Amino acid sequence: DQQVRQNSPSLSVQEGRISILNCDYTNSMFDYFLWYKKYPAEGPTFLISISSIKDKNEDGRFTVFLNKSAKHLSLHIVPSQPGDSAVYFCAASYTYNNNDMRFGAGTRLTVKP
Amino acid sequence: DTAVSQTPKYLVTQMGNDKSIKCEQNLGHDTMYWYKQDSKKFLKIMFSYNNKELIINETVPNRFSPKSPDKAHLNLHINSLELGDSAVYFCASSQPGSQVLDTQYFGPGTRLTVL
Numbered sequence: 001d002q003q004v005r006q007n008s009p010s011l012s013v014q015e016g017r018i019s020i021l022n023c024d025y026t027n028s029m030f031d032y033f034l035w036y037k038k039y040p041a042e043g044p045t046f047l048i049s050i051s052s053i054k055d056k057n058e059d060g061r062f063t064v065f066l067n068k069s070a071k072h073l074s075l076h077i078v079p080s081q082p083g084d085s086a087v088y089f090c091a092a093s094y095t096y097n098n099n100d101m102r103f104g105a106g107t108r109l110t111v112k113p
Numbered sequence: 114d115t116a117v118s119q120t121p122k123y124l125v126t127q128m129g130n131d132k133s134i135k136c137e138q139n140l141g142h143d144t145m146y147w148y149k150q151d152s153k154k155f156l157k158i159m160f161s162y163n164n165k166e167l168i169i170n171e172t173v174p175n176r177f178s179p180k181s182p183d184k185a186h187l188n189l190h191i192n193s194l195e196l197g198d199s200a201v202y203f204c205a206s207s208q209p210g211s212q213v214l215d216t217q218y219f220g221p222g223t224r225l226t227v228l
Contacts, residue, residue, distance in 0.1 A: 043117065101217065
């Protein structure tokens with residue numbers, strides 16, 4: 001029972017364009033959402049987060065949008081850079097201190113020069 | 114300078130053996146975790162330890178046992194290894210209750226292959 005789903009296993013975009021990574025969840029009790037980025041042979045690293053009281057959070061080139069009614073969030077990267085090529089994991093938590101995070105399967109982003 | 118480290122990075126072993134994966138964090142965090150990334154790439158939490166107390170234990174076979182000798186270490190012991198245990202195991206740590214959003218910091222992962 002995967003409560004967090006990333007339906008696109010891969011995404012390829014041109015450098016300078018926008019990358020949009022999508023994530024859906026099934027449990028309306030989730031109130032805190034995170035994106036992690038993972039390079040090969042490394043562990044995931046935190047990228048950006050959003051709490052359920054917001055619908056948008058921005059950090060430089062990265063913006064996360066949350067649509068609670070649709071149980072959907074997305075990560076926008078503008079402009080995309082080749083160094084952004086990695087696997088992006090969406091995660092959701094019931095609590096602020098995210099002891100119990102549920103991860104999606106990840107989306108592999110490739111940014112072509 | 115590595116915040117969360119795991120050893121070994123790769124582990125190849127025979128079915129039925131007992132093995133351990135070590136994890137250490139130098140961030141001073143109170144909570145540590147073990148995750149399993151399965152063949153479908155899902156990251157699933159296995160254990161969560163806070164101040165040496167188990168607080169989350171997902172439906173993990175009791176062949177898996179976390180051992181925390183101190184706050185900075187959470188080792189994963191696996192007995193009677195099975196083929197299905199082959200996966201990448203990630204250790205992580207976080208500091209719950211901090212002022213900023215307390216994200217989890219992950220180690221580099223240990224790829225376990227059971228033959």
